[in-house]
Amino acid sequence: xxxxxxxxxxxxxxxxxxxxxxxxxxxxxxxxxxxxxxxxxxxxxxxxxxxxxxxxxxxxxxxxxxxxxxxxxxxxxxxxxxxxxxxxxxxxxxxxxxxxxxxxxxxxxxxxxxxxxxxxxxxxxxxxxxxxxxxxxxxxxxxxxxxxxxxxxxxxxxxxxxxxxxxxxxxxxxxxxxxxxxxxxxxxxxxxxxxxxxxxxxxxxxxxxxxxxxxxxxxxxxxxxxxxxxxxxxxxxxxxxxxxxxxxxxxxxxxxxxxxxxxxxxxxxxxxxxxxxxxxxxxxxxxxxxxxxxxxxxxxxxxxxxxxxxxxxxxxxxxxxxxxxxxxxxxxxxxxxxxxxxxxxxxxxxxxxxxxxxxxxxxxxxxxxxxxxxxxxxxxxxxxxxxxxxxx
Amino acid sequence: xxxxxxxxxxxxxxxxxxxxxxxxxxxxxxxxxxxxxxxxxxxxxxxxxxxxxxxxxxxxxxxxxxxxxxxxxxxxxxxxxxxxxxxxxxxxxxxxxxxxxxxxxxxxxxxxxxxxxxxxxxxxxxxxxxxxxxxxxxxxxxxxxxxxxxxxxxxxxxxxxxxxxxxxxxxxxxxxxxxxxxxxxxxxxxxxxxxxxxxxxxxxxxxxxxxxxxxxxxxxxxxxxxxxxxxxxxxxxxxxxxxxxxxxxxxxxxxxxxxxxxxxxxxxxxxxxxxx
Numbered sequence: 211x212x213x214x215x216x217x218x219x220x221x222x223x224x225x226x227x228x229x230x231x232x233x234x235x236x237x238x239x240x241x242x243x244x245x246x247x248x249x250x251x252x253x254x255x256x257x258x259x260x261x262x263x264x265x266x267x268x269x270x271x272x273x274x275x276x277x278x279x280x281x282x283x284x285x286x287x288x289x290x291x292x293x294x295x296x297x298x299x300x301x302x303x304x305x306x307x308x309x310x311x312x313x314x315x316x317x318x319x320x321x322x323x324x325x326x327x328x329x330x331x332x333x334x335x336x337x338x339x340x341x342x343x344x345x346x347x348x349x350x351x352x353x354x355x356x357x358x359x360x361x362x363x364x365x366x367x368x369x370x371x372x373x374x375x376x377x378x379x380x381x382x383x384x385x386x387x388x389x390x391x392x393x394x395x396x397x398x399x400x401x402x403x404x405x406x407x408x409x410x411x412x413x414x415x416x417x418x419x420x421x422x423x424x425x426x427x428x429x430x431x432x433x434x435x436x437x438x439x440x441x442x443x444x445x446x447x448x449x450x451x452x453x454x455x456x457x458x459x460x461x462x463x464x465x466x467x468x469x470x471x472x473x474x475x476x477x478x479x480x481x482x483x484x485x486x487x488x489x490x491x492x493x494x495x496x497x498x499x500x501x502x503x504x505x506x507x508x509x510x511x512x513x514x515x516x517x518x519x520x521x522x523x524x525x526x527x528x529x530x531x532x533x534x535x536x537x538x539x540x541x542x543x544x545x546x547x548x549x550x551x552x553x554x555x556x557x558x559x560x561x562x563x564x565x566x567x568x569x570x571x572x573x574x575x576x577x578x579x580x581x582x583x584x585x586x587x588x589x590x591x592x593x594x595x596x597x598x599x600x601x602x
Numbered sequence: 603x604x605x606x607x608x609x610x611x612x613x614x615x616x617x618x619x620x621x622x623x624x625x626x627x628x629x630x631x632x633x634x635x636x637x638x639x640x641x642x643x644x645x646x647x648x649x650x651x652x653x654x655x656x657x658x659x660x661x662x663x664x665x666x667x668x669x670x671x672x673x674x675x676x677x678x679x680x681x682x683x684x685x686x687x688x689x690x691x692x693x694x695x696x697x698x699x700x701x702x703x704x705x706x707x708x709x710x711x712x713x714x715x716x717x718x719x720x721x722x723x724x725x726x727x728x729x730x731x732x733x734x735x736x737x738x739x740x741x742x743x744x745x746x747x748x749x750x751x752x753x754x755x756x757x758x759x760x761x762x763x764x765x766x767x768x769x770x771x772x773x774x775x776x777x778x779x780x781x782x783x784x785x786x787x788x789x790x791x792x793x794x795x796x797x798x799x800x801x802x803x804x805x806x807x808x809x810x811x812x813x814x815x816x817x818x819x820x821x822x823x824x825x826x827x828x829x830x831x832x833x834x835x836x837x838x839x840x841x842x843x844x845x846x847x848x849x850x851x852x853x854x855x856x857x858x859x860x861x862x863x864x865x866x867x868x869x870x871x872x873x874x875x876x877x878x
Contacts (some may be wrong), residue, residue, distance in 0.1 A: 222871040255651060255727040258718030288862035319713020319728065332693035332711045336837055337716050339844065341691055375638050381855045385848050392840075392847065399837040400685050403722040403826060412836045514715030545724040546824055547649055 228565040235562020238555045250555040256548020261556045266313030269531045277303025278387040279426025297580045304351040305567040336396035343390030345559035350383040358578040392424035426543035427453040427529045431522040441579045451512045458506035498529025604702030606772030611816025613766035616673045623761035626655045652729045655740040674823040678725045678740035680811035683832035689720035702811045703742035808832035
């Protein structure tokens, strides 16, 4: 009883802070649309892209990768044991994409003309692919999430229709979303002159694809642990251990790709010589990739919720977000005579949008059958049994 | 054929008539905030802006007896393979193959600013202070080139009093520039001549319409050092693989789905047999 009470109180504080951030964001947005971008951002001719592109677009899209990886794992690769975490992953991905769309509408100078990309296509532009992927995949995610709404409303016919097209929908979703991860990498290919050679390579799209595949399960571990603590539902350690193995397997492939690419380009010397870039590179590779691989393979850590959480967090923060930030912002060339550090309004928009997403996540988790949804397997007792004894 | 422009640093006297002509032809107001080419002393802090399509950059290069007082006219280079053109999501930036001008159409733009980060020379600028901002940049005076039969060269070039700026067929200008470099070398008893043996823009990023010859290396005037490879090469190659990627992924995922489903069915069948 006592424990429940405490938990509830902490929860309200959280909601209060989130609401405050969300309303601050809304206020800043009014400023943006009334006075223009120059009035509230520190972006300039010297730096046309800022925090919003690096954080909201580059990190946002990558961190939403849980949607396609888990959908593929369960529905295509038929790994039924991960079924309970598919819906939260898809919900997160959907909210993540909504956040990306909103951030882009803030960042674009002429958001009311966004429809122009439909009538004036430039098929050579990587951004054209990014634009279409954002639009289509947001729609696909909404459809993938719709069964939860229909179940709640007891709408049998739409539920049946979605059930019939579920598999093609998921496969199309995988093609679009992996294509999206690629194309974010392709977008950087044109900046041959600004991205540091330690990171610039013609295979950026492939690296973005593989690192996104790894971050999907890592995000599920991360948010599964957190939402388990907040909402009190349990996810079996078995699922976490399995996801950890998948992450570390993909990360090994990713590491080999990074190193092989550097060997081919003959850039190994730069790890020693090009200061200070090499410090960033070492933090990213050692702290964000090698360390998680090791951690995910230590049996003691595989059995510990905390251990898995930290290993996943290391990759999410240092291995992925840090990488996207460096490539899309830190080493991005600034024209001579300019400097850039985001204004507080830019931070307020980015943080505020995350607050909106978290609040929507909270509401959806309460109203919709999301957490611990077991799909067709729900009725089978042999599946329910091991999940009932989680090691806290 | 495409037009080009040649800037000769040994002829330029830094009078900035080109900047004035540009402002007046494009009806660009003074940029009071950035005060091009006056603020910050003789080397200036001049920058391009939504109100300034070109400016003159001044640099003191070398020391003592070697001191050189060097200039460079900065404006859009009008690349033969423009990064901005490939980058633009809506094709608002387009290189006219007849004139070689890379021009901007605000009737297509959505304001994403990809062109600004994609440009290797850092040229496109943005109307940051406006509620409905557009991209602004040098047009190569496309509106004058259209009347090329009447002999209208870009405004800046027309204004140049010392023929430091020349306008014409790009290939002819390259030949002319090399002739000038070689002639100067031959006339010099030491065999050096007054030029650096390089036409900046002849081959950089696949070639640019604007080209520079000078007594100093243009990178000393803060023009970027760039390779001969067009910046668009890797991005275009990546975009070409897209249809193959999508088809491959679709087939792969569908096959994996059918294989795992079939395995599941077989396993279920065996399970049922055992029970039976």
